[in-house]
Amino acid sequence: MVGKEKRTKSYILTVVGVIIALYVLFPFFLVVLNSFKAQASIVESPVAFKGASFGQLMKNLNAVINNSNFQFWYAFGTSAVITIISLVLLAVLGAMAAWVISRNNKTTWATVIYMVFIASMIIPFQVVMLPLISTFRDVGKFIGISMLQSIPGIVFAYCGFGGAMTVFILTGFIKGVPYDLEEAAAIDGCSPEGTFFKIILPLLTPVITTVTILNGMWIWNDYLLPSLMLGQNGKVKTLPVAVQAFVGSYVKQWDLILTAALLAIIPMVVIFLIGQKQIMNGMVEGAVKG
Amino acid sequence: MKTNTAGSKGLSMILMAAGAIMTIAALALDFMGNKASFRGPLLVIGVLAFVLGVYLFPTLKHHRKIVYVIFLFPLLFTFVVTVIIPLVLGIFYSMTDWTGIQFTKFVGLANYAVMFKDPAFIWSVLMTFVFVVINMVLVNLVAFLLALLCTSGLKGDGFFRAAYFLPNLIGGIVLGYIWQFVFNNVLINITKISWLVQTKTAMLAIVIVYIWQYAGYIMLIYITGITQVPKDVLEAASIDGADAKQTLFQIKIPMIASTITICTFLTLTSAFKQFDVNLALTGGTGSVPNFMGAYLTNGTQMLALNIYNTAVSKNNYSLGQAKAVLFFIILACVSLVQVRISNSKEVEL
Numbered sequence: 001m002v003g004k005e006k007r008t009k010s011y012i013l014t015v016v017g018v019i020i021a022l023y024v025l026f027p028f029f030l031v032v033l034n035s036f037k038a039q040a041s042i043v044e045s046p047v048a049f050k051g052a053s054f055g056q057l058m059k060n061l062n063a064v065i066n067n068s069n070f071q072f073w074y075a076f077g078t079s080a081v082i083t084i085i086s087l088v089l090l091a092v093l094g095a096m097a098a099w100v101i102s103r104n105n106k107t108t109w110a111t112v113i114y115m116v117f118i119a120s121m122i123i124p125f126q127v128v129m130l131p132l133i134s135t136f137r138d139v140g141k142f143i144g145i146s147m148l149q150s151i152p153g154i155v156f157a158y159c160g161f162g163g164a165m166t167v168f169i170l171t172g173f174i175k176g177v178p179y180d181l182e183e184a185a186a187i188d189g190c191s192p193e194g195t196f197f198k199i200i201l202p203l204l205t206p207v208i209t210t211v212t213i214l215n216g217m218w219i220w221n222d223y224l225l226p227s228l229m230l231g232q233n234g235k236v237k238t239l240p241v242a243v244q245a246f247v248g249s250y251v252k253q254w255d256l257i258l259t260a261a262l263l264a265i266i267p268m269v270v271i272f273l274i275g276q277k278q279i280m281n282g283m284v285e286g287a288v289k290g
Numbered sequence: 291m292k293t294n295t296a297g298s299k300g301l302s303m304i305l306m307a308a309g310a311i312m313t314i315a316a317l318a319l320d321f322m323g324n325k326a327s328f329r330g331p332l333l334v335i336g337v338l339a340f341v342l343g344v345y346l347f348p349t350l351k352h353h354r355k356i357v358y359v360i361f362l363f364p365l366l367f368t369f370v371v372t373v374i375i376p377l378v379l380g381i382f383y384s385m386t387d388w389t390g391i392q393f394t395k396f397v398g399l400a401n402y403a404v405m406f407k408d409p410a411f412i413w414s415v416l417m418t419f420v421f422v423v424i425n426m427v428l429v430n431l432v433a434f435l436l437a438l439l440c441t442s443g444l445k446g447d448g449f450f451r452a453a454y455f456l457p458n459l460i461g462g463i464v465l466g467y468i469w470q471f472v473f474n475n476v477l478i479n480i481t482k483i484s485w486l487v488q489t490k491t492a493m494l495a496i497v498i499v500y501i502w503q504y505a506g507y508i509m510l511i512y513i514t515g516i517t518q519v520p521k522d523v524l525e526a527a528s529i530d531g532a533d534a535k536q537t538l539f540q541i542k543i544p545m546i547a548s549t550i551t552i553c554t555f556l557t558l559t560s561a562f563k564q565f566d567v568n569l570a571l572t573g574g575t576g577s578v579p580n581f582m583g584a585y586l587t588n589g590t591q592m593l594a595l596n597i598y599n600t601a602v603s604k605n606n607y608s609l610g611q612a613k614a615v616l617f618f619i620i621l622a623c624v625s626l627v628q629v630r631i632s633n634s635k636e637v638e639l
Contacts, residue, residue: 010443010444010445013439013442013443013444014444014445014446016439017439017440017444017447017450020436020439020450020454021449021450021453021454024453024454024456024457024502024506025453025456026472027457027468027469027472027502028456028468030468030471030472030476031468034471042475043475046471046475046476047476093364093365093368094365096361096362096364096365097361097362097364097365097366099361100358100361100362101362103358104358113362113366116374117369120369120373120374122621122622122625123373123377123618124563124594124614124617124618124621125563126563126594126597126598126614126617126618127377127380127611127614127615127617127618128372128373128376128377128380129376129614130376130380130383130390130601130607130610130611130614131375131376131377131379131380131383131611132372132376133390134379134390134391135371135375135376135379137391139371142320143316143320143329143330143333144316144319144320144325144326144327144328144329144330144333145330145331145333145334156368156371156372157368157372159364159365159368159369159372160368160369160370160371160372160373161372161373163365163366163368163369164369164373166365167365191353191357192353192354192357192358193357193361196361217459220461221460221461221462222461223461223462223463223565223566223569224565224566224598228602240461240463240464240566243463243464243467244463244570247467247570254471254475257467257471258468258471261464261467261468264460264461264464265460265464268459268460269456269459272452272456272459276452279459280451280452280455280510283455283458283507283510284510284511284514287507287511287552287556288511288514288549288552
C-alpha cells in the first residue's frame, strides 16, 4: 500500500516536472523549428512542422552568416577573443592581487584596498558608464592607443569591472591556504613570486574555475558595455551587439532573426553541455559567497 | 637568490633607465600634442621595461615588497580607471551641464530638480519598483517550488535542473527577441491581441520572461540550501511524526533562512538593474493616457533603460547622469539593508 502510494506520488511529480520542462524549453524549440522554415510558413503557423526543411535551414544560415549587419563569424570571433583574454587576465591578475591582499591582511593599506573592492560591488554599471566612455576617449587620445572601438580597451574595462568580485572570492579562498606552505617554500630558497606561481596558483584551481564561470557568463552575454564602448555599428562588435544591430535592420523578418538567435545560442549551449556540473556549481558558489 | 649579482644589477639599471626614458618621451609627445602613432606602443613598452627593471633589481631586503606592488598594481590600476574615476566624475558631472564630452558650468542640483518634475521619469521609477517587488516575490516562490520538486526524489532530477537553468545561460538581448516572437506570433493565436501592445500586459510579459530566465538560477541556490539541511534533523522529525507540511514549514524553511535572504536580495538587485530584456522585448514603449497630467509613451520603460535613453538617444548626458546617481543611491541603500539583515541573522545563530 505504502509502496504503491509512493510510486503514484513519484509518477505525479515526474509529470509535473516534465510539463514545466516543456514550458521552459518551448521557446528554444520554437527557435530551432522556425530556423528550418521560410518567412511565409512561419507567419502561417509558427508551431507547425509544415514547411520545415533542411534546405531552408541552409538557406537561412547562409543569408544570416553572410549578412553585412551580422557578420556572424567575425562577431563570434571577436566575442571569443574578448571573453578569453579577459578571463585569463582576470584569473591571473585577480589571483595575484588577492594573494597580496590576504598575505598583508593585518596592514591598513591592504584592508583599505580590500574594503574598497567589496564596497565597489554595489556600484551599478549605469552610474559609471557615461563618464567611463568620456574618460576612455580622453585617455585613448592622450596616450595614442584607442581605448574605444578596440579590443584592448574593452578587455581593460572588463578587468576593471570584474576585478572586485574576482578578488573578493579569491581572497576568501586564499585565507584558508595555510601560510606554513609558503614558509616552507621560502626556507627552501623559493622566491615569493615563485611560491605564488608554483604553489599557490595550482591550489586555486577550483576557485579560479568558479570565478571564470561567473565572469565568463557575464562577459559573453554582456550587451551594454560593448554597445557603448564599441558602438552599435562600429568596426569591432561582439555577438550580442551584432544580434541587436541585425534585428534592428530586419524588423519582423523572423526567419532570419530566429536563425540568428539560434546561432547566438548554440555556443553557450554547447559549453553548458560539456561543463554542466561545473557551471551550475560555480553559479551557486558565486552567489552564496558574493 | 641571484647568482650573478653584478650582472643582474647592471641589467636592472639599464632596463629601468631605458623604460623611464621611453615613458617620459611618450608622455612628452602626448603633452606636446604630437599625433605620432608610435606614442602608444612606446609608452607601453617603456612602462613594461621599467617594471621589469625594478623586478630584477637585486635586493633581498625589498624584493618581497617589490613583488607585492607589481602583483597588486595591474588589477588595481584597471579598477581605479574604470570604476573609481568614472564614479567620482559621474557624481560631479550630474551637477553640471555636461554634454558627454565637455561641460561649461556648474548647475548645482538643477538636473535633479528637472528629473523629479518629469512625469515620464517618475513613471519609470514607479514601474521599476512595482516590477522589482512582483519579481522578488514570484521568482523566489517559483524557484523554491522548483527546488522542492527537484529534491523530492524525482527520477532524472539532473536533467530537470539543467533544463530549468538553461534560459539563464543566454543573454537578455537574444531572449528578448525570442520572446517577442513568442508573444507576437505564437501566443497571439490565444490572446488575439499581442500582449506587447498594451502597457499593462506588456509589463506582465516582461515579468513572465524575467521569471522564466531567472527562476532556474535561484532554484539552484535553493537546492543547495535544502540539501544542506542535516539528515538527522529530518529523521528526528519524521520519527516524532511530523508530516510533510510540518517538516517544510517548521524545519526546512527556518533552516534555510540565510539562503532565502541571499536569494531575495539577488533577485532584488538583478531585477532592479534589468535592461537587456526590457530593451529587446518592448524597447520601453507603451502608452499611458494620463499620468501626472501628461501623456506618456514610455509605459514599460524601467529605470536602467530610461537612463540609457536619456543620455544616449536623447543626448542629454548630464540629466542621464543625475538619474544614474539616484539609481546608485537606491541600490546602495538596498545593499546596506541586506548587510544589516545578514549580520543580525549571524548573531542570532
